[in-house]
Each structure stands twice: as C-alpha cells, then as structure tokens.
Amino acid sequence: MANRERPLNIHVMVTEEEKEIIEERTRIAGFRSTGAYIRKIAIDGRIFKIDPTPLREISSQMTRLSTNINQITKRVNSTDNIYKEDVAELKEMTDELWQSLKSILSKLP
Numbered sequence: 001m002a003n004r005e006r007p008l009n010i011h012v013m014v015t016e017e018e019k020e021i022i023e024e025r026t027r028i029a030g031f032r033s034t035g036a037y038i039r040k041i042a043i044d045g046r047i048f049k050i051d052p053t054p055l056r057e058i059s060s061q062m063t064r065l066s067t068n069i070n071q072i073t074k075r076v077n078s079t080d081n082i083y084k085e086d087v088a089e090l091k092e093m094t095d096e097l098w099q100s101l102k103s104i105l106s107k108l109p
Helices: 016-029 035-042 053-079 084-107
Strands: none
Touching: 016 035, 053 084
C-alpha cells in the first residue's frame, strides 16, 4: 500500500439510485472506472448555484414579445398594413431582451 500512487481513501455513502446515476455518468463521460470519474469531477468539476430570478424576467419579456408579435401578425393579415410604431415597439422589446440576456451571461463564470 505504501508504493501506491494514491494511498489515501475517501469513503462516501450513496443510495442505490445515486450509485446507478454515477455509474451511468461515468459511462457517458467515457471513463473506465468510477473512481477516475469521481476524482475528475471532485478536482476539476465546478458546481454553479444560479439565481433563477433573472431567467424568470427574461421568460416574461419573451412572453410579452411573442404576444406582441402575434397581435401585430393578426393585424397585418387582416389589414395588409404594418405600422412603424409596431416595428419600433418590437425593436425596443427585443433590445431590452438582449440587454437582459447579456447581463446574465456576463455574470456567468
């Protein structure tokens, strides 16, 4: 045991379901052993805790934008006219959506 490259042991208890998940992820990642996979994840892996609030805001903005597009589409189909104000409103809403998305992405590691 003294000549082993990794002489220390870390013991972790898991449920049968957790063990199956770990083994499946080991296979998907292409590792030959679960130990190698767990070492790689523990040493190099990163866990992100994400606040979903900004994503909810973007989802809400997308819903409003989609609703407006649908309303404008109905109007264009019934009148064969499109109004500059409608296009300007859609552009403004799209710009706001992009700004929100850029803000979220800039905060990611």
